[in-house]
Structure formats: C-alpha cells, structure tokens
Amino acid sequence: MEFLTDVLGDAFRYVADFGPELRAIVALTLLVSGLATAIGVVLGVPFGVWLGLARFRGRSILVALVNTGMGIPPVIAGLLLLILLWNDGVLGSWGALYTPGAMVAAQALLAFPIAAGVTAGAVRNLSGDAQEQLAALHLGAVRRARIAGREVWPGIVAAVAAAFGRVVAEVGAVLIVGGNIEGETRVLTTAIVQEARQSNLGAALGLGIVLLTLALLVNLALTWAQLRGEAHA
Amino acid sequence: MPSRTALSLSGLTWSIGDDLIVDAGDLELRTGERLVVYGPNGAGKSTLLRLAAGILGERTGDEVVYMPQRPYMFRGSGRRNLLLGLEDAESNKAEMLAKRLGVSNVLGTPAARLSGGERQRLALARTLASSRPVVALDEPLAAIDAQDRDEVSAVIGDALGDRAALVVTHDRDVVVAFADRVAVMAGGRVLQVGPAQEVLLHPGGDDIAEVLGFQNVLAGTVVKSEGPLVQVACSGLMVWALGTQASGSDVRVTFGAEAVTLHTVTTPGAELTTDSARNHWLGPVRTIAEVGRLVEVVVDVGQPVAALITAGSMDGMGIEVDDQIAMSVKATAAHAVTAAKQ
Structure with missing residues (x-):
C-alpha cells in the first residue's frame, strides 16, 4: 500500500513540476502526432470518400487492403520505414533516420489507412436514398465527393479522432525510426517505456497521466466539433 | 404530332x-x-x-x-x-x-x-x-x-x-x-x-x-362550380364531377366504366329524372365487346363513353348496336383533374 501511494505521489509531483524535460516531450508528442494525423487525414479522407463512392472491379480488394492497414502493427510500419531510411536503403541518402521527421512519416503511415477506412465506411453507409440522389445530380467526381464528404461530416471527425488516438498511443513505430533520443526524439510513449525500464515508476505513471489527459482533451474538442456538425445538419 | x-x-x-x-x-x-x-x-x-x-x-x-x-x-x-x-x-x-x-x-x-x-x-x-x-x-x-x-x-x-x-x-x-x-x-x-x-x-x-x-377521360372546361362539384363542358357533353376548379379552368374528367349505369329508353326523357345521378346522357350504342366475364358497351353521347356491365344485365336489356340508350353517372363517381397540358 505504501508502495502504491509512493508511486502516485511521485507521479503527481512529476506532473505538477512540469519541468523543461517533460515540456519538451509533450511538445514533441503533439508536433509529431499532430502532423502525422494531419498528413494521414489530408490524404486519407479524400481517398476514403473516393473509395466509398467508387464502383469498379477490385474495389473490395482495395477495401480489404485499407482495412488491413487499419490494423497494421506499429512495429511493422516502423520496421518498413527503417529499412527504407537505413543508410544503405532506398531513402538512406536523406539522413532522416532517428529524426522527428522519420517519426512523423511512420505515424502518418499508421494514420492514413485509419482515416481512409473510417471515412470510406461512413460514405458506404450513406442511405440508398442519399446515394441515389447523389447519382441523380450528375455531378463531376470532385463535386460529388465534396457533397458526400460534407454529408458524412461526423464520420470524418470520428476518422480524425481514431487516427490521432492511434498514433499518439503507439510506441513501436516511433521507437524504431526515432530511437528515443533524449531531447531529440523522445515522445510520451517512448519516455514511458524508458522510465518504466529504469524503474522510475512515478515518472512513468506521471507521463501516462499526461498522455491520457492529452488524448482526452483532443477527443473532447473533436466531439464538440462533431456535435456542432450534427446541430447544423 | x-x-x-x-x-x-x-x-x-x-x-x-x-x-x-x-x-x-x-x-x-x-x-x-x-x-x-x-x-x-x-x-x-x-x-x-x-x-x-x-x-x-x-x-x-x-x-x-x-x-x-x-x-x-x-x-x-x-x-x-x-x-x-x-x-x-x-x-x-x-x-x-x-x-x-x-x-x-x-x-x-x-x-x-x-x-x-x-x-x-x-x-x-x-x-x-x-x-x-x-x-x-x-x-x-x-x-x-x-x-x-x-x-x-x-x-x-x-x-x-x-x-x-x-x-x-x-x-x-x-x-x-x-x-x-x-x-x-x-x-x-x-x-x-x-x-x-x-x-x-x-x-x-x-x-x-x-x-x-x-x-373514361373527357377533356373540357369548367363552366360552373357548385359546392364540391363542378360542371364541365366537354365537346358535345355537359358533365358534373367532383372538383374545386374555377370557371374557365381546363380539366379532364375521369370516371370508371363500371360507374356508368345503362337504361333502356322506353319513354324518351321520362327515365332521365328518376334517379339521384346528376349526369344523364342519351345516344346510340357504337360497340359491344366482351371483356372476360363482363361486357363493354360504348355509347356515342356526343363523345364515346364506355360502360362496363355483366353479361347477365346485357342479356336482360337486349342491347344491340345502334340502339338508343340512356347512361347515368353519379357526379361523385367522376373526378375533374386539372390538365397540366392542353
């Protein structure tokens, strides 16, 4: 019991302190996961709308690929990128390995299929009447996609929330391509792993509390956006 | 055309x-x-x-x-x-x-x-x-x-x-x-x-x-309105029908052939006032055709109007082509529909 209260006490002191090290970790986490989510959403949502509307041979194969991508283990995504960015790899000359840029790329790889898959699902779930009316308007592909996208707005917000939730919580990909270098590529999840390994359980739990709080705040903001969208339906 | x-x-x-x-x-x-x-x-x-x-x-x-x-x-x-x-x-x-x-x-x-x-x-x-x-x-x-x-x-x-x-x-x-x-x-x-x-x-x-x-579909113009009914002048024929259109409106009056009653003419004019129907017309039978177990009788009352009766009624009345015959239709069985195109 004493052990537990000690850990909790350490955790709250660590969070309340909010020292320069923790501030840097939080800032980098928000930057990396925010950028990765943005890239994944900017590419994934339009792709998802297209995938939800398109009718072509092999579409179900593409849908299956995207759905598989939604569940790809982060360590695998990290590993693939590691091979590309390795000194002798295809993109080795970029010298991007163990930089925040590589971490953004790795997490964007994870965010893209989630943004695309959730959006495509929302578009496919548009009612038959909506799909028929959309087809009846005889619009070009871009205008059609914009109307469909606006129609599934709450679904797109859910896609953003799911993508951000996924990347901010993952540790495998950023650990492999970022390397968890103190002051350079350390984010909340890799910092938790580090502190836990070194038996600094109070600091690890403090970082966990910060991570959960961040996730909660972002989801609250997105839920608010979703409700606003519903109110203006 | x-x-x-x-x-x-x-x-x-x-x-x-x-x-x-x-x-x-x-x-x-x-x-x-x-x-x-x-x-x-x-x-x-x-x-x-x-x-x-x-x-x-x-x-x-x-x-x-x-x-x-x-x-x-x-x-x-x-x-x-x-x-x-x-x-x-x-x-x-x-x-x-x-x-x-x-x-x-x-x-x-x-x-x-x-x-x-x-x-x-x-x-x-x-x-x-x-x-x-x-x-x-x-x-x-x-x-x-x-x-x-x-x-x-x-x-x-x-x-x-x-x-x-x-x-x-x-x-x-x-x-x-x-x-x-x-x-x-x-x-x-x-x-x-x-x-x-x-x-x-x-x-x-x-x-x-x-x-x-x-x-039956007859094109015409509303000439009079009376409660729920309108009187429509179709070429050669005046028809009372359910409708609310104003006088001068172009309408089409429609009623089922099964809603038309036929009367043999014994004393011309007398039988036309003996029932509650508002529409009474007189004219020669043009065609008689069997339709399944029913008989369609088309009478020229200014325009061809069809009546659908049972074969039994047909035999009882002994109708033949060119016979003069009276038709009646309740105004409530006829509908005046505004014509969307003339």
Missing part, C-alpha cells in the same frame, strides 16, 4: 440473378411528349426510370434530369438543397419555381426539419429548373396533399414546357393530368403504349384492364 426520339429505352433490361426485373421492350420517349408509365407497386416502373436516368445499367443518362421517388435532402439549408448541382441561370429558375410551389419560406430552414411535402416541392423545383432536355419524375405528387395536387400539377406542366418528360406513377389522376401517351406496366413488362385517352378507355387486353380498369 412530335415523333423524333428524345430518349430511346429500347432494349433496356435489368435482371437480378436470373430474374428479369424490367424489360423496356421498344419503348421510346418522343421529343416534346409527356409519357407516363403507369402500373401497380412492384411493376418495375422505378427501375425503368433509374435505367433511363443512368442510375442503373450502362446508360450515362447525361441528358436526363431525374427526381427519385423519395427525394433525399442533404445537410444544410433548404436553399442549399434547392440549388445543389445547378448552374447560375438554373438557380434563378429554381428560386422562382420554389416560390410558385410555396416553399420559398423554408429556404433558410435546415433540411432535416422539412416535411415530406416541402422536400418534394424543393426537389421538384430543383429538378424542373435543370436545363437538361429530358425530365424524369418518379411519383411527383406522392407527398403532395390532395388539395394542393392540382396547383402543383399545373406548375410542373408549365415548367416542363415543351421538354420531353418521363413520369412514373401508380396514381391514375397523374396519368389523366400529365399524359400525352401512357405506357402500362406490370410484372416488369410494358403491356401497352398509346395515347392516354385511348389506352384508358380501351385497355388492349384483360391483363391491362386488370391494371388500369376501363376509364
């Missing part, structure tokens, strides 16, 4: 698995005509319209503007939905039509809060504002209240102008109001195509009569 083809549906078919859902036969829409596809629910009418509009099948349907049976309203205001997909010139026309259809006051309302009738009117305004040469409407009056139908029909008729229109309905009044020609559909097939009055009066077979009934 226009005869150039505006839209050929010839050879269009739709199957689900081995089941043939629709076969359009050699149906075609002529330039400038209003073709109404009439039939019971499940006849394949909507599927035919979807094929024509390119929603189903291989056609692109680019020349067709199509209003589905249940028009869908997207997120946003009534105005956004009214103008969706329209060019600038079309938008002005849509606003004007919305006004005529009585929905210009709901343009600021979120679409989710609109009633079924308001949605249908907005969808009609948007569809009719399109400059595409062919207009396809699926049950255009389905969500319109009975007392507003004449007015809405008239707006649709005006807005169509001389464009070709393909209208699908299971409502006989829509046929009477809109049709230049009618295509009767049942079981996915087109059973008969022809001028509306001809097809309604002379269904081309028992199967078609089963769908359609035998229907």
Whole structure:
C-alpha cells in the first residue's frame, strides 16, 4: 500500500513540476502526432470518400487492403520505414533516420489507412436514398465527393479522432525510426517505456497521466466539433 | 404530332440473378411528349426510370434530369438543397419555381426539419429548373396533399414546357393530368403504349384492364362550380364531377366504366329524372365487346363513353348496336383533374 501511494505521489509531483524535460516531450508528442494525423487525414479522407463512392472491379480488394492497414502493427510500419531510411536503403541518402521527421512519416503511415477506412465506411453507409440522389445530380467526381464528404461530416471527425488516438498511443513505430533520443526524439510513449525500464515508476505513471489527459482533451474538442456538425445538419 | 426520339429505352433490361426485373421492350420517349408509365407497386416502373436516368445499367443518362421517388435532402439549408448541382441561370429558375410551389419560406430552414411535402416541392423545383432536355419524375405528387395536387400539377406542366418528360406513377389522376401517351406496366413488362385517352378507355387486353380498369377521360372546361362539384363542358357533353376548379379552368374528367349505369329508353326523357345521378346522357350504342366475364358497351353521347356491365344485365336489356340508350353517372363517381397540358 505504501508502495502504491509512493508511486502516485511521485507521479503527481512529476506532473505538477512540469519541468523543461517533460515540456519538451509533450511538445514533441503533439508536433509529431499532430502532423502525422494531419498528413494521414489530408490524404486519407479524400481517398476514403473516393473509395466509398467508387464502383469498379477490385474495389473490395482495395477495401480489404485499407482495412488491413487499419490494423497494421506499429512495429511493422516502423520496421518498413527503417529499412527504407537505413543508410544503405532506398531513402538512406536523406539522413532522416532517428529524426522527428522519420517519426512523423511512420505515424502518418499508421494514420492514413485509419482515416481512409473510417471515412470510406461512413460514405458506404450513406442511405440508398442519399446515394441515389447523389447519382441523380450528375455531378463531376470532385463535386460529388465534396457533397458526400460534407454529408458524412461526423464520420470524418470520428476518422480524425481514431487516427490521432492511434498514433499518439503507439510506441513501436516511433521507437524504431526515432530511437528515443533524449531531447531529440523522445515522445510520451517512448519516455514511458524508458522510465518504466529504469524503474522510475512515478515518472512513468506521471507521463501516462499526461498522455491520457492529452488524448482526452483532443477527443473532447473533436466531439464538440462533431456535435456542432450534427446541430447544423 | 412530335415523333423524333428524345430518349430511346429500347432494349433496356435489368435482371437480378436470373430474374428479369424490367424489360423496356421498344419503348421510346418522343421529343416534346409527356409519357407516363403507369402500373401497380412492384411493376418495375422505378427501375425503368433509374435505367433511363443512368442510375442503373450502362446508360450515362447525361441528358436526363431525374427526381427519385423519395427525394433525399442533404445537410444544410433548404436553399442549399434547392440549388445543389445547378448552374447560375438554373438557380434563378429554381428560386422562382420554389416560390410558385410555396416553399420559398423554408429556404433558410435546415433540411432535416422539412416535411415530406416541402422536400418534394424543393426537389421538384430543383429538378424542373435543370436545363437538361429530358425530365424524369418518379411519383411527383406522392407527398403532395390532395388539395394542393392540382396547383402543383399545373406548375410542373408549365415548367416542363415543351421538354420531353418521363413520369412514373401508380396514381391514375397523374396519368389523366400529365399524359400525352401512357405506357402500362406490370410484372416488369410494358403491356401497352398509346395515347392516354385511348389506352384508358380501351385497355388492349384483360391483363391491362386488370391494371388500369376501363376509364373514361373527357377533356373540357369548367363552366360552373357548385359546392364540391363542378360542371364541365366537354365537346358535345355537359358533365358534373367532383372538383374545386374555377370557371374557365381546363380539366379532364375521369370516371370508371363500371360507374356508368345503362337504361333502356322506353319513354324518351321520362327515365332521365328518376334517379339521384346528376349526369344523364342519351345516344346510340357504337360497340359491344366482351371483356372476360363482363361486357363493354360504348355509347356515342356526343363523345364515346364506355360502360362496363355483366353479361347477365346485357342479356336482360337486349342491347344491340345502334340502339338508343340512356347512361347515368353519379357526379361523385367522376373526378375533374386539372390538365397540366392542353
């Protein structure tokens, strides 16, 4: 019991302190996961709308690929990128390995299929009447996609929330391509792993509390956006 | 009579698995005509319209503007939905039509809060504002209240102008109001195509009569209004019918052949005042035809009017072609429908 209260006490002191090290970790986490989510959403949502509307041979194969991508283990995504960015790899000359840029790329790889898959699902779930009316308007592909996208707005917000939730919580990909270098590529999840390994359980739990709080705040903001969208339906 | 083809549906078919859902036969829409596809629910009418509009099948349907049976309203205001997909010139026309259809006051309302009738009117305004040469409407009056139908029909008729229109309905009044020609559909097939009055009066077979009934349709002008009734001057014939149209309105009066009673003439004039019916006409029998177990008797009372009676009545009365005979029809069995096109 004493052990537990000690850990909790350490955790709250660590969070309340909010020292320069923790501030840097939080800032980098928000930057990396925010950028990765943005890239994944900017590419994934339009792709998802297209995938939800398109009718072509092999579409179900593409849908299956995207759905598989939604569940790809982060360590695998990290590993693939590691091979590309390795000194002798295809993109080795970029010298991007163990930089925040590589971490953004790795997490964007994870965010893209989630943004695309959730959006495509929302578009496919548009009612038959909506799909028929959309087809009846005889619009070009871009205008059609914009109307469909606006129609599934709450679904797109859910896609953003799911993508951000996924990347901010993952540790495998950023650990492999970022390397968890103190002051350079350390984010909340890799910092938790580090502190836990070194038996600094109070600091690890403090970082966990910060991570959960961040996730909660972002989801609250997105839920608010979703409700606003519903109110203006 | 226009005869150039505006839209050929010839050879269009739709199957689900081995089941043939629709076969359009050699149906075609002529330039400038209003073709109404009439039939019971499940006849394949909507599927035919979807094929024509390119929603189903291989056609692109680019020349067709199509209003589905249940028009869908997207997120946003009534105005956004009214103008969706329209060019600038079309938008002005849509606003004007919305006004005529009585929905210009709901343009600021979120679409989710609109009633079924308001949605249908907005969808009609948007569809009719399109400059595409062919207009396809699926049950255009389905969500319109009975007392507003004449007015809405008239707006649709005006807005169509001389464009070709393909209208699908299971409502006989829509046929009477809109049709230049009618295509009767049942079981996915087109059973008969022809001028509306001809097809309604002379269904081309028992199967078609089963769908359609035998229907008298007389064109005329309202000359008098009395309570729920109007008196209509059809060429050579005055008819009392249910209706609220003002004097001078062009209407079509429709009543089933089964609603017509025949009386043999013994003392000319006397029998015409002995029952409660408002319409009494006299004339020579033109044709007598057996239709299944019934007999259709067409009498020239200024215009040909058909009566459907049992073979038993027929034998009892001993009617023959050229006999003078009296017909009566209750005014409440006849409907005056505003003509959407003269």
